[in-house]
Amino acid sequence: xxxxxxxxxxxxxxxxxxxxxxxxxxxxxxxxxxxxxxxxxxxxxxxxxxxxxxxxxxxxxxxxxxxxxxxxxxxxxxxxxxxxxxxxxxxxxxxxxxxxxxxxxxxxxxxxxxxxxxxxxxxxxxxxxxxxxxxxxxxxxxxxxxxxxxxxxxxxxxxxxxxxxxxxxxxxxxxxxxxxxxxxxxxxxxxxxxxxxxxxxxxxxxxxxxxxxxxxxx
Ligand SMILES: [Fe+2]
Numbered sequence: 313x314x315x316x317x318x319x320x321x322x323x324x325x326x327x328x329x330x331x332x333x334x335x336x337x338x339x340x341x342x343x344x345x346x347x348x349x350x351x352x353x354x355x356x357x358x359x360x361x362x363x364x365x366x367x368x369x370x371x372x373x374x375x376x377x378x379x380x381x382x383x384x385x386x387x388x389x390x391x392x393x394x395x396x397x398x399x400x401x402x403x404x405x406x407x408x409x410x411x412x413x414x415x416x417x418x419x420x421x422x423x424x425x426x427x428x429x430x431x432x433x434x435x436x437x438x439x440x441x442x443x444x445x446x447x448x449x450x451x452x453x454x455x456x457x458x459x460x461x462x463x464x465x466x467x468x469x470x471x472x473x474x475x476x477x478x479x480x481x482x483x484x485x486x487x488x489x490x491x492x493x494x495x496x497x498x499x500x501x502x503x504x505x506x507x508x509x510x511x512x513x514x515x516x517x518x519x520x521x522x523x524x525x526x527x528x529x530x
Contacts, residue, residue, distance in 0.1 A: 316418050316489040316501040319368075323404070327367055328495045331521060332406050334360065335381045349517065351382040364523060368402075368498065371525045379523035381406070385516060387476050387509035390430045390453065390485070392423035394504035398527035401503035405493035408518035415510030417474055418489040421458040422504040428457065432481040451481035458506060462486060476511040493520065 323331075335341070335352050343350045354360045354376070361373040377399060393401060403416055430451040455461040461484035470487055471479050485506060491499040501507065503524055512518070 319498040322498040354379040377524045381521045387512040390508040402523040403499040404521035406519040410516040414493040416491045419485045419506040420488040432478040452483035
């Protein structure tokens with residue numbers, strides 16, 4: 313699997329606005345009261361699948377395995393999304409309600425145990441429902457769960473600059489990429505890699521899109 317890469321200015325402002333408008337006007341948005349305040353599944357939405365494949369050009373709509381546009385108001389915990397080897401995942405930031413920069417952190421460690429979210433002990437109980445797609449595990453991340461676990465604590469300077477959950481949960485991790493979520497830029501990464509939202513102000517919203525694509529033919 314390739315390492316992460318960032319496609320600068322892959323989408324124009326008009327493109328980003330089209331996705332935001334499509335999301336806001338859709339009657340298929342699903343609401344809940346957990347990490348994702350609402351989302352719109354694109355797995356069966358041929359309009360959006362064809363549109364994004366046409367814009368980004370390096371995959372076809374048929375290769376889209378799953379995806380959604382999401383609105384969230386809390387930093388998502390470290391997790392892996394991969395369901396099988398050879399997939400790529402896109403992170404497409406769209407809009408946020410705050411001025412501070414927003415980052416997504418990708419770690420070098422990849423899952424051994426399938427989709428999983430690690431929750432720290434301080435997380436509100438009601439948010440356990442965030443499982444949505446993933447199995448839940450109460451942190452810290454354990455050596456048998458990921459490849460290349462370091463048996464060391466997360467670098468404390470990196471933690472202070474980029475992360476916000478309790479530091480213990482990141483045990484054994486080393487950062488691979490910090491993606492500054494600028495609308496228009498697109499991150500391509502391995503969904504088997506552990507990743508999480510960077511520091512995020514409380515009670516604010518951000519909008520983004522996730523697309524998972526099956527491996528491209530060689
Ligand atoms: Fe994810």
